[in-house]
Amino acid sequence: MKFLDQVKIFIKAGNGGSGSPSFRREKFIEFGGPDGGDGGRGGHVILRGNKQIWTLLNLKYRKHVIAEHGDPGSANLKTGKNGKDEILDVPLGTVAKDAETGEFICEITSDGEEIVLLQGGKGGLGNNHFKSSTNQAPRYAQPGESGKEEWKILELKVLADVGLVGFPNAGKSTLLSVVSAAKPEIANYPFTTLVPNLGIVAYRDHKSFVMADIPGIIEGAHKGKGLGHRFLRHIERNAVLLFMIPADSDDILEEYQILLNELGQYNPDLLDKERILAITKCDLLDDELMTELKDEFPKDVKVVCISSVSQQGLTELKDEIWKLIHYELD
Secondary structure, eight states, X not given: XXXXXXXXXXXXXXXXXXXXXXXXXXXXXXXXXXXXXXXXXXXXXXXXXXXXXXXXXXXXXXXXXXXXXXXXXXXXXXXXXXXXXXXXXXXXXXXXXXXXXOOEEEEEOSTTOEEEEXXXXXXXOOGGGGOOSSOSSOOOOOOOOOOOEEEEEEEEOXXXXXXXXXXXXXXXXHHHHXXXXXXXXXXXXXXXXXXXXXXXXXXXXXXEEEEEEOOOOOTXXXXXXXXXXXXXXXXXXXXXXXXXXXXXXXXXXXXXXXXHHHHHXXXXXXGGSEEEEEXXXXXXXXXXXHHHHGGGSOSSSEEEEXXXXXXXXXXXXXXXXXXXXXXXXX
């Protein structure tokens, strides 16, 4: 399934039905009183969480969403039928924003959760509501309220236990392909990964956790450089951040600090998340080089040396990740 994490859609709530200006008409009743019913409300536009959906692709070709109008009221105090609601199934982690102002509206986080994105217009009152001691035969009723119409932006923030953070070509996609059944595109050039990939990683005793491969970050990403803001938001929904830096990097500590700075500039709360550092491609180093390399490791984070190709250190890595996830859940 093709991944799509942002759509802009036009939504219009249904108009409320008009009230009825009817009067009671029966045999032998010459002057029946007002009996006009109320109009039905217009249909809402509703977002509904669906855990079976991983992408907003189903909304890509549905740019205009228009709810049904309410029916008018009728005689004998009969209320008009409400307009049918338009329900949009979206993946968990979907955020709705106003397209003009960028203002946050709501977020869908659980399966089956429903949030009214735009309310339908209220139905008008029938003339029965306007009778009084001085006006016993009102010949007017209230029109229905018009449904609002607005442009909205829906953004998906991937929900995962672990998010992979690193520069392009750090080995993130290779790791995901080895520890899970996910098959991300892998190639020896920057920005091979253009969309987040999710994989379920099997752990001990039939346990598992979800890992997300986030497209590579470059210096200046918080300002929109590279893939910038488009994918940094996916990191916000991960419980644990797994930083990945290759062993043949010119300066491991400097790369780690750049990655931390980009996350902090984008959203300072990201620095409060649990994190772990994996040094990749360690199969290229002998014991002597590995010993020298350890002097470059940052001191404030757990470091695990791994190789996705030889599967070196992967069991230890999964153990450390599980500890942090379990700590977060506690």
